Amino acid sequence: MQNPRVHRKTTIACDSVRTRRYLFIFVGEISIWSGGSLVRSTQLILNPSNLNHLGTEQSMMGLSSTTPVSEGVQFCIFDLRRGQHEGQELDKILFFFPADCPFSTQLSVIGLSEGLITFTRIFSPEAACEVIEAEKHSHIFYQAEPDIWMVMVVDKNKEAEAIWRIDALQKVLKEVHSLFVTFHGSVRALLEKEPGGGLVRTHLYSFITDYLTDFLAGKKLQLPSFRDCLKERGTVQMLTVGREAAIDVESLVRVLESSCPGSTPCNSVILFQDLLVSTTLPPDDTLNLFTYAVLRLTPRVLHSATNSWSYLRKGNTSSHVATGSILANVGSPLEDFYASRDTSPVGHVQRYHVPRPLQRGKWSKGKDGFLVTDIWSAEVGSLSSATATVLLQQTEERMYLCVYQHKNLTIILLIPYSSMINGEEGLSIMKQQILENAAVKIMKVEEKLTRGWGGENAYHVSGYRYLLFDSDRSVSRASPPGKVTTVTKDSLLALSKLREEVDLEKLRTKRDDPSHENDLEICIRAKNNAWVIARITRGKELYMVLEKANETLLYASDAVDKFSNRIIPRAKEQ
C-alpha cells in the first residue's frame, strides 16, 4: 500500500481564515485519501486568537484610487529556505504584488501560505496543498521549484464575475515561471549566484511586472475567469496543414537546420500568424517559445505595438477592449507605480542591468527580415550579447534566439550558444546563410500556408462551442473567441464548474495510478437548458457547450460523437 497522502487539493471549508505567521486556525475537515478511498477524516480546531482579519488586510492593502492596480489580487513568490530566523522573515519574499502592499500584509499572506504548506506536507510530502478556498478568497499555490512557491490570492466576488477555476489560475503561475526560467534560468540558480537575493528580486520584479501588463484591463488585473473556460492556457494552438504544405515546411526545417554551424543541431519553431506550424523541440520548450512568440513576436503583436499599442491579449479579447488606450497614455503603469517607491525591491533595478524580454514594443522587424530588439543589448555579465538567449528546459542548453519573419510566417531559430564560437559575428554570417539558402523556400511556404489558411474562424464548427485539449502534447484547439462570446453566462458558468470537477477527477486518477488514464464522459443539462459536456479519452479532453441542442441526453451524446468522429478526424486530415 502507498503511504497515505493528503488529497492534494485539500479543501478547507471555513468561515474565515485568519493568519499570523505560524499560528493559524482552521475550523474544518481535512480528508486524507489513499488509493482512491478515504482513509481518515480529521477535525482540526486551532487556536483562533491573535489573528488579523483578512478583511482588514484588504483595507490595509490600501489600494487607493491613485493606483491603477487591481484590488483583489495578490501574487507572491517566496523561498522556504530563506528567512528561517525570527526577524528575517522578509528575506523569504522574492516577489510580491502589489509591491506597495505593507510588509505586514505581505508577511501575513506568506505566513499563512507557508503554514499551510508545512502542515499539508505532513500528509503529502511530494505534493503539498494547491489551494485554500476561503469564503472571500482563494489562495492558489504552485511550487515552481523545490521550496520556491508561488501563491496567488484572488477575491471571490460573484457580482464582479470574479469566479475562478483554480486550474486556470495555476496555469498562469506555471506559465510565468516557465517563461522566466526560459530567459533567466531558475530562481534557485539566481539565488545561488547572488545569495543576497537582490539579483533574483530584480529579475522577478521586472519580468512578472511585464508579464502582468498583459492581464491589465483598465486598472484591473483581469485573470482568466469562468468566461475563459473554453480555452486552455499553457497550450499550443496549431495550424492544420495539408500534406503537401507540411512536407514543404519540413523541407524548410531541414534547410534551416543545415544552415547552422557546428555539430550540435539547432532547433526551430515555425508559426503562421499565431498558430504553430512546426517544431523540433519537445512539448514544454515548444510551449514556452510559442507562448513568448504569441506574446511578443508574431506579426500581429509587432503590428499593434508599432501602431497604437492596442494590444489585445488573445485570451481576453472580449474583456480587454479598453486596455490599449490606458496603456498608451500611462506607458507601463505598473512600472511607474513601482518606480515611485523606495522600499521595495525596485531599487535594485538601477543596480542590475536586467534584460526584460517581456517588455512590450521592444521587438521590431529589421531590414533583412530578422527581428531586432535592444532588450539584451544593455546586459552585462557573462552572457553579454546583443542577441537574445534562452534556456531549453529539457537539455538545459543555452541557445541564441533568432527570429525571422516573412509576412505571416515567424521562424524562431535556436542556435546552441556553445557552437557559436565567434558570437555575434558568427550569428550574422549564419543569418546571411539562412537568407541565401532558405529565402525562396520561406516565401513558398508562406504563400502555401496563406492560401490554405481559413481565416479567423477556420476552426469554428457551427453549432458547437468547444475546447479540444491534448494534455500529452499541450496542444489545444477551441472555438474562435468571437464565437465563444455568443455563449450565455450561465452556460459558461456551468462549464467552468464542470471543468473544475473534471480537474479534480483527473488529479485523483493520476495519483492513484500515474500510468493509467481514465476515460470519462459527463453530460450536464444546465439551468438554461444548454448541454455542457466533458469527454476525456486517453489524454484527449473535449469540452463543449451545446445551447441549441435537443431535449434528450441521447441527442447531446450523439452530437458529441458526431463531433469527435467526424469533425476531429477531418480537422486532422485537412
Added chain:
Amino acid sequence: MFGKPSRVQSSVGLSGSGALSHVYIQHPPLRCSISGSRGLYYDDANKLLLSPTTDQVFAWKTNQLAQQNTPTSDSIGEGPVLSIRYSLEGKVIGIQRSNSEIQFRNRETGEAFIQRCRSESESILGFFWTDCPTCDVILIKTSGLDLFSYEPELKALRLVETKKLNVSWYVYTHESRMILLASGMQCKSFTAFQFSSGGIIRLPRFEMAMAKAEANQKPVLAAEDVHIITIYGRIYCLQVDRVAMLLHFHRFYRDAVVQQGSFPIYSSKIAVNVVDNVILVHQVDAKVVILYDIFSDSHAPISAPLPLLLRGLPRSNVSSSRFSSKDAVQMETNEMSDHEGIVYGDGWTFLIPDLICDATHGTLWRIHLDLEAIAASSSEVSSVLEFLQRRKLESNKAKQLCLAITRTLILERQPVPVVSSAIDTLVTSYLHSVKMGISVQGRPMGGEKTSTSGNQHVDDSRTLADVQTSSMETDGNSIKHGSTSRVENESRQSVSGDVENESIDVTTGSTVNKSSICSDIEENVNLESLGTSSREPLAKNQTGAETSGAEIEQSSLQSQRPGTGGNQSDSDVSEQRESQVASAAISPDEMYRFIFAPVEEEMAGDPAYLVAIIVEYFRSAASEKLKVHPNLNVMTIQLLARSERFAELWLFVLNKIVEPSKEVALQLLECGRQNFQTRKLGTDMLRQLSLHHDYVVLLVQDGYYLEALRYARKNKVHTIRPSLFLEAAFASSNSQHLAAVLRFFSDSIPGFKNTSDYSMYRRILNGMSSSAAA
C-alpha cells in the same frame, strides 16, 4: 566538364572506360565482304546491308551485328546496279539499273519488269518504297517526283501522281519518311515532303543559310552536307556550312522549317550519327566526336570532343579466326583484321542512325554510347541524370547508373539541395514515363534487343512510347565511295513481271490496326505543327516526345503481338536481359529498394541527414502526386525515433507526411516503448484506420480492458476471446472489474455461461469477494 570523373567511378564502382572516349565501336564488326562484290548498299527501310555481285545480291540484317549472321542471297540477274532496295514487306527487290531504268523483281518467282523514264530530258536520281497509303514506290527524277503504286498483277507500276519540280539531288530517310529535294544554283532551296502512313505532307519551301566565302564565289551545297535525323520523335535536318564552319540544325514542323541553332565544327569533313537520340558529330579530320543531346533548349555539347574508341580488338588475329569457320563468306576475316584497328579509315561511311560502314574492307560497325564514361565525365549531377533518364537503348544500364549516382550522392552526404534536385529529376522522369505508358518494372519487351534494329525495333518502339524511333535509316543511296545519287547511264529493259498476290497494305492513319502485315510500318515519326494547329486531323498518329494518347494505345495494342523478327533467339542473352527494362525511369518501389534501403543500412550513424533526404523525396513525390513506397514511411519513423526527434515524428504523423498504415502504426508502437506519446500515436493510428481488432487487443495489453470492451461493443468487434479480457481483469485483482467483464460476456455472448471460462472466473470471483468479505 571533367569535374569529378574519378569520384563517381571509384565510389560507384562502375567500370567506366577511363573517360577517354564517350562512344565506341565494338570489335569484331560485321564482315560482309563477298568476292565479286560491286559495292555495298544500305537499304534503310529494311535495315539491310546489300552487296550485289554480278547476278546476285547478298543481304545482311544490320539490326544485330552477330558474327554468325549469314547473308541471304537473291538472284537479281545480270546488269549494273546503281541502287537497290527491298520492298517493305520484303517480297520485291527494286534495282536501279541506270538513270532511266528501274527493275522490279519478285524474290520468290524471279519475275521482273522494268520501269523506265518517259522522257529523254529527265533522269532518275533514285527511288524508295513507301508505306504511304496512296502509293508504294516513289521515283525521284530531275524533273520531280513520280508516285507509283505497285501492281503485281499487271507487272507494272501504276502512276498515281506526279509532282513537278527541279531536283538537283535529294536526301531521304525511311525513318523520318522525309525527302528533301534540293534545287537552285547553290542547291540550297529545298522542297520537302513527308510520305507517311498518315498521308503526304508537303512542307513549305525553304532555303538553307550558307555563308559566302568571297563576293563572287558561291558555295554549292552537296548532298553529303545534309543529314535528316530523328531525335526524340522530332525530325531535324543537319546542314554543314563549310564556310562558316558551322553545323546548322533545322527542325521540321508540318507548317514550317525552323532553324534552331548551330554547332561549331572543327573539321572539313563532318559525319553524323544518331545513337539513342544523341547526335554524334564526327570531326573526321580531327578524329574526334562531339556529342549533343538537344532535348531541351540547351545546345551545349554533352562533353568535350573525344576520340572514338575501338573496343575488344584482339591482340592476335587468331582469336577471331574461329568465327570464320562458321561462315563461308567470312573467310577473309583473318587477313582483314589488320585494318580493323584503324579508326576513321578512308573507306568509312557513316550511316544514319548508328552504323559505320567500311566499304573498302566490307565491314560494318555499330557505334555505341559509353554511358558510364559520359556519366563520369560530368559533375552536374542533375543534368547527367536527366541525360541518363532519356536513354532508351541501354535503359537498364542507364537506370543502374542513375541509382548508383544517387546512392553515392547520399552516401557522400552531398548538400541536401544537390540530392534534392537529383531526386526531382528522377521523379519527374518516372512520372513522364508513366504518363507515356511505358513499362518500368522490367516487363519483357517481346524479346527486343538493345540495338536499333529493323523488324524488331518495331516492338521496341511500341514500348518506348514517347520517343519513337521505330525505324531508323539513311537515305538509301549507294555506299560506293563518292557516288551518291548520280545515276549512271546504263539501262536494261527486262520486264520480268512478277506477280505476287498480295498487295502491300499500305497503312493509313489507322496504321495501328492495319499494319500487322508489315512489321516495320509503324509511322511514328510525324511532324508536329509549329503553331497551335498541332491537333489537326492529319496529326492523327502524330507523335513526338510530348504526345501521348494514341501512342500509348498503340503501344499496348502492338505489344500483344508476337515479335516479328525471327532473330530473337540468337540474340545475345545478356543484352536481352538488359533490355527487359523499357525505360530508365525509377519507380517509387525501386527508389526505396535500390536507394533508400541500401543507403540506410550503410549510413546508420546519421539519421538526420537521411531524414532530410527522405523529406525532399516526399516533397518531390507529393508535388507529382506520387505515392512513395510504404516501407519508406516505416523507415522514416524509425530514423526519427532513433534520433529521438519525437516532436518531428509527431508532426510527420499528424500532418500525414508519413501516410497512415498498419505497418506505420506498428512501427510507432515499437518506437513508443521509450516514448508513450509516440506509442499513443500508434494506437490512435490503428483506431483511425479502423483496425478494430488490433486496437482492442492493444488496449487490453495496456491494461485498458474496460475501455477495450466498450470499444469492442461499439464497433462490433467479435473476434477477441473473452478470456483475454477476463485474464486482464483478473490480473488487476479488482473484483468489481472482473464481475463487470463476466457480466458483459454473459449478456453479449449467448451460451457464454456454459463455457469453461465462465465457470472458472465465476469461481475466482466468488473467491475474491468472499476473501474481501472476510
